[in-house]
Structures are given as C-alpha cells and as structure tokens.
Amino acid sequence: MEHLIRVQNDYDRQVLAWLRGRIGDAALQTAALRLGGQRKPYLSTICRSLGIRPPSRRQFAAEAARMHRAVGDTYLARIREILGQSPAEAALRQ
Incomplete structure (x- = not known):
C-alpha cells in the first residue's frame, strides 16, 4: 500500500x-x-x-506494552512451571 x-x-x-x-x-x-x-x-x-x-502515538505505545507484558507473563509462567518440577520430571521432558 x-x-x-x-x-x-x-x-x-x-x-x-x-x-x-x-x-x-x-x-x-x-x-x-x-x-x-x-x-x-x-x-x-x-x-x-x-x-x-x-489512534495517537501514545495509544499505539500502550497497546505494544500490553502485548509485550502478555508475552513476558507467558514465558514467566513456563519458567515457573519448569522450576517447579522435580529433577526426574525435567529430565523426562527433555
């Protein structure tokens, strides 16, 4: 375009x-x-x-920040899940 x-x-x-x-x-x-x-x-x-x-520049920036936060929260949840496993469970997943 x-x-x-x-x-x-x-x-x-x-x-x-x-x-x-x-x-x-x-x-x-x-x-x-x-x-x-x-x-x-x-x-x-x-x-x-x-x-x-x-939308204003500020609105675009706020939307981008929300998206980045959501991605970060997803990764943190996965890290917490991995850290909460026992070493035997972690070895089986790899």
Whole structure:
C-alpha cells in the first residue's frame, strides 16, 4: 500500500496497518487514488477525507506494552512451571 500512500515514519506505518484492518485494502486504495492525482497523498489526508481519526502515538505505545507484558507473563509462567518440577520430571521432558 506504500506505493499509493506517502508513509514517512513508524507512526505512519502503524496507522496504515490499523487503517487497513479497519476499512480494508480496497477502500483504502480507492481513497488513495481519488486523492492522489500526480502525487501520493499523505496518510493524514486520507484519514481526514474518510472522517476517521487514527489512534495517537501514545495509544499505539500502550497497546505494544500490553502485548509485550502478555508475552513476558507467558514465558514467566513456563519458567515457573519448569522450576517447579522435580529433577526426574525435567529430565523426562527433555
């Protein structure tokens, strides 16, 4: 989709992924072609034309932190499970 829309930084990439999930590629492509003309439109221009306000940088960061915490909790639970086993049980699992 970056061949149709001007993407300048990581935040733009996050917004583009969010927008693709929200409205779909076909609608996004139609909006980009309608607004593009000779130049690729900015992502903010596309959002304004669709009447959609993307999440803020802070919201994306909070979501990433929640995901990282969930992954970490999963690994910690597995480590605790391994440490709670007797040495004989641990040898059988390897």
